[in-house]
Amino acid sequence: MPDLRRLAAVLAAALLLGSCTSEGDDAPDGNDRAACDTSKGTLIVGVIAPLSGELGEQGKGIANATSLAVDQANESCAVDGYRLVAQPEDDGMNPDLGAQAATKLASTENLAGVVSTLNSSVSARVQPILDSAGILQVSPANTADSLSRGENFRTDPKRRFETYFRTCTVDSLQGPFAANYLVEKLEETRIAIVTDGLKYGEGLADSFTERAEEKGATIVTRQRIDGNATDFTKVIDALKPFEPDAVYFGGQFPQAAPLSEQLAAAGLTGPVMGGDGIYHDAYLSAGGKEGDLATSVGAPTEDLESAQEFASAYEAKGYPEGIGAYGAFAYDAANVIIDSLATTIGDGEWSPSMREDLVATVGEYEGDGATGKVAFDEYGDSTNHVLTVYEVRDGKWVAVETGEYID
The missing domain is CATH 3.40.50.2300 (Response regulator)
Known part of the structure; x- marks a missing residue:
């Protein structure tokens, strides 16, 4: 409007x-x-x-x-x-x-x-x-x-x-909003972090990590992938010994979706969660699985x-x-x-x-x-701090929580 x-x-x-x-x-x-x-x-x-x-x-x-x-x-x-x-x-x-x-x-x-x-x-x-x-x-x-x-x-x-x-x-709100949901609502406390090494993914993972640890979660390992990778065998081998409950991915859907699929095939069936970069319908057809999660800016x-x-x-x-x-x-x-x-x-x-x-x-x-x-605000940032958590259910993204992040 x-x-x-x-x-x-x-x-x-x-x-x-x-x-x-x-x-x-x-x-x-x-x-x-x-x-x-x-x-x-x-x-x-x-x-x-x-x-x-x-x-x-x-x-x-x-x-x-x-x-x-x-x-x-x-x-x-x-x-x-x-x-x-x-x-x-x-x-x-x-x-x-x-x-x-x-x-x-x-x-x-x-x-x-x-x-x-x-x-x-x-x-x-x-x-x-x-x-x-x-x-x-x-x-x-x-x-x-x-x-x-x-x-x-x-x-x-x-x-x-x-x-x-x-x-x-911004990510300093989106990451903690995700951590609150994953740790408090889903009680996933052993979390692995994977990023694509880019500004967006790294910043998002940093803010998620800080909040998750404040909430009592353990970040069992943090790994980085090539932003153009399609085969994640190496990073999955690095994650498996830690047996994480969930994987938080800082990056975009073209890598997150096949990563989720390959994690499940390797026996790591916990949810993959990411930010607005993975909230896309193409994630669903490219390997994203039931129970995966994404945050996105604003309300649906x-x-x-x-x-x-x-x-x-x-x-x-x-x-x-x-x-x-x-x-x-x-x-x-x-x-x-x-x-x-x-x-x-x-x-x-x-x-x-x-x-x-x-x-x-x-x-x-x-x-x-x-x-x-x-x-x-005085930095040019939006004063609208509403965010939404989406979950893959029956092959569709479904909003499961919407609210304004308050520290």
Whole structure:
């Protein structure tokens, strides 16, 4: 659900059709809705996401949700005098490609802001490029704490980039939320940790470990795999002597699913648990087994009244990809950019000199989004700390616990 200011714009457009029309505009469309004034030109909302590769479906869900928000903004004449265009760029889940995409967008004329990125390791390369140009970045999916508060975020948090914001919550909350469920609810107390060695997986595993040990669990071993591995014989051989009750995996579903399958075949039948990186339907068909667990940011889309309008509009567009774990967060990220852009420009004209004002406007943003209340703290992090635990039951992900993590 868009920000209240944007809803007001929609209502105004419906009641006063002529208010969005200026002399010389195109004729009304077939629905007798007067066309918006776009005489000031076009503004670009960029997207950086993996549009190809193993996470391509999730990346396309982010791009689709952004395009939906842009289309709705154009229909409601949200930014006075301008037509908005979404420009997606593929990072292939590769930091180097992400840097190339950021450089390309940074040099794109009339770029207003960027919905970016899915992977935290990619964002680490993208952030300084966009920030050096003063370009707003709002991520729907980055969860690594260090992106907003620095490597010493636990003891000495410092905001790294004033231009960076995110609509999802962070690993320092997601990991403990998972640990609480696995140790307290399921009473799994001998846990092995496996990570893919990347920023996201390592940070998630660190926060999980700290909380699990506080709750009395024993981390029997911690192993690392190659992020491109498909045969996990070596790591499984390392785990077997410890006979863990469960395995916590810090990484993405393309490795987590076959790892789960191979663990079970080797006699380690306890649940595999991970973060939002494994919460994907492809996990179920790639080897994930009954009883496996994942946490993900936010509440289930189908359970949120605030998300129903978005979900219906997304379905009506006929996108071949589903909303996925991050679609609603991408929709909110895009609307943060659009609504703040409308506020910053007002009835004036866009100039790159407005970028600093746009970033400041986002910092003060408060609105109702598809994921609930949307606002940011002093580090640019979302103030929405709701998380959900999902379990594989009868071949489907089923939400088993939703709540706000409180330390």
